[in-house]
Amino acid sequence: MKQNPPRVLIAGLWHETNGFAPMATDIAAFRAYQWAEGAELLTRYRGTNTEIGGMVAGAEAAGLTLVPALFAGAIPSGLVTAEALEALIRRIEDTARAAGPLDGVLLALHGAMIADGVDEADAEVVRRVRHVVGHEVPIVASFDLHANLSDALVAAADQLIGYDTFPHIDMGARGEEAAVVLAAMIAGGRRPAKAFRKLPMITVPQMQATAEPPMAAIMARVFEAETRPGISTISVAQGFAYADVDHLGVAVVGYGEDAAAIEAAVDAIAEALWDAREGFRPALQPVEQAVERAVMAERGPVVLVEPADNVGGGAPGDGTAILAELIARGAGGAIVLWDPVAVTAAVEIGVGSTFNGKAGGRTLPALHGAPVRVSGAVVFVERAVSYTRDGPYMTGQTVPMGDVAVVETAAGLKVVLTGERVMPFDATHLRRVGIEPAEQPILVAKSGSAWKAAFGAMAAEVLVVDTGGVCSSTVERLPYTRDAVRAMWPLAG
Numbered sequence: 418m419k420q421n422p423p424r425v426l427i428a429g430l431w432h433e434t435n436g437f438a439p440m441a442t443d444i445a446a447f448r449a450y451q452w453a454e455g456a457e458l459l460t461r462y463r464g465t466n467t468e469i470g471g472m473v474a475g476a477e478a479a480g481l482t483l484v485p486a487l488f489a490g491a492i493p494s495g496l497v498t499a500e501a502l503e504a505l506i507r508r509i510e511d512t513a514r515a516a517g518p519l520d521g522v523l524l525a526l527h528g529a530m531i532a533d534g535v536d537e538a539d540a541e542v543v544r545r546v547r548h549v550v551g552h553e554v555p556i557v558a559s560f561d562l563h564a565n566l567s568d569a570l571v572a573a574a575d576q577l578i579g580y581d582t583f584p585h586i587d588m589g590a591r592g593e594e595a596a597v598v599l600a601a602m603i604a605g606g607r608r609p610a611k612a613f614r615k616l617p618m619i620t621v622p623q624m625q626a627t628a629e630p631p632m633a634a635i636m637a638r639v640f641e642a643e644t645r646p647g648i649s650t651i652s653v654a655q656g657f658a659y660a661d662v663d664h665l666g667v668a669v670v671g672y673g674e675d676a677a678a679i680e681a682a683v684d685a686i687a688e689a690l691w692d693a694r695e696g697f698r699p700a701l702q703p704v705e706q707a708v709e710r711a712v713m714a715e716r717g718p719v720v721l722v723e724p725a726d727n728v729g730g731g732a733p734g735d736g737t738a739i740l741a742e743l744i745a746r747g748a749g750g751a752i753v754l755w756d757p758v759a760v761t762a763a764v765e766i767g768v769g770s771t772f773n774g775k776a777g778g779r780t781l782p783a784l785h786g787a788p789v790r791v792s793g794a795v796v797f798v799e800r801a802v803s804y805t806r807d808g809p810y811m812t813g814q815t816v817p818m819g820d821v822a823v824v825e826t827a828a829g830l831k832v833v834l835t836g837e838r839v840m841p842f843d844a845t846h847l848r849r850v851g852i853e854p855a856e857q858p859i860l861v862a863k864s865g866s867a868w869k870a871a872f873g874a875m876a877a878e879v880l881v882v883d884t885g886g887v888c889s890s891t892v893e894r895l896p897y898t899r900d901a902v903r904a905m906w907p908l909a910g
């Protein structure tokens with residue numbers, strides 16, 4: 418029996434798991450990044466450009482009463498521990514059980530979460546919530562464009578709605594859409610038909626920007642199809658290449674009242690993606706060549722993009738290949754490195770002192786380079802730095818940087834040492850520590866594509882650098898073992 422106003426559980430777990438990264442993701446990693454329970458979930462995210470923020474806006478506009486459980490997110494890193502996954506799901510289950518009768522569920526998921534022993538962690542979340550609320554209660558979930566969608570996840574939820582943008586600037590809009598779709602499902606008492614196509618195809622973040630080829634043409638097809646009668650939403654999940662799981666890869670999922678129309682539209686989009694596959698091969702430059710070109714450039718900032726050490730993809734962000742070359746060439750500019758050891762040393766000696774020590778390369782020296790000696794003046798130190806995102810990406814979120822020290826070499830290279838891994842999704846992470854990015858000759862972005870939201874508009878030139886790492890754009894370098902994955906394009910054929 419439907420209640421008036423309808424009561425809807427809202428919850429979310431967000432993690433993009435890099436199966437090749439050694440840093441295990443425990444409960445503390447979630448608590449350190451995004452964690453809001455009960456009423457705080459509503460107050461923390463209301464008005465922010467996040468899935469939860471959008472869901473709250475959409476639900477409140479549609480007259481739904483929200484029952485907030487937990488939203489927890491960790492910075493992309495290695496496998497979620499089995500204990501963490503269990504504890505997170507239990508908190509959501511407990512709220513769902515204590516809530517009494519519910520009319521619907523809104524979940525903000527990533528879709529590429531893997532826990533130790535649970536390859537399809539997102540599907541597990543939905544199944545467990547489903548088990549508590551029962552089959553009569555509709556569940557609508559949002560997911561990241563980097564989701565590795567699976568049959569199990571599609572089967573468990575009534576509708577899945579993914580971001581249409583990368584960099585992801587429509588998280589709020591998709592969350593709001595999820596709430597509107599759920600409200601209609603509750604009011605109408607009907608579930609939509611669904612169509613799902615999985616492609617044996619791996620693409621890399623560097624080539625997934627939705628405003629650029631080859632994705633722009635694909636998204637135009639998606640938006641056109643969504644205007645057809647009987648079609649509610651269609652989403653393309655590009656997948657997240659950096660995991661060794663059978664359900665890796667690109668997928669298309671669509672929903673609506675007209676089953677035949679959805680099947681046809683999803684088929685056509687899947688075929689267009691497959692036909693466009695050669696356009697997803699990335700162009701990369703060797704590090705020496707890229708730094709040489711950046712040093713010689715007449716105008717800055719030249720952005721050196723390092724997808725292999727993409728912090729937002731679970732890489733440590735302490736790779737030293739570009740740093741070593743910048744120092745060797747006497748280049749100026751700014752580079753951010755995760756190094757809790759070096760930052761502690763620099764903070765202790767303080768501003769005005771001379772730092773002379775190793776930096777970076779702490780996590781995976783075999784792949785990401787050994788520590789590199791950095792000598793220069795300490796020009797900034799502060800403990801427990803955080804800032805609020807003001808760019809178009811995850812607007813309003815608070816980002817912890819940990820302790821921060823900036824060491825400036827004689828050549829004018831500002832090495833930003835951070836206690837936490839920092840994703841370069843907006844320029845504030847530099848401005849907050851006294852660096853104006855637009856004035857730098859060279860900026861290093863340890864990122865696949867999301868850096869564009871921070872530096873895209875100010876870049877005089879962009880060079881994508883080929884270094885080793887757990888987020889390499891050259892997927893042939895990655896240690897995949899599963900037969901299902903090794904049979905995918907471009908690894909096979």
Ligand SMILES: [Zn+2]
Pocket residue numbers: 561562563585
């Ligand atoms: Zn993503």
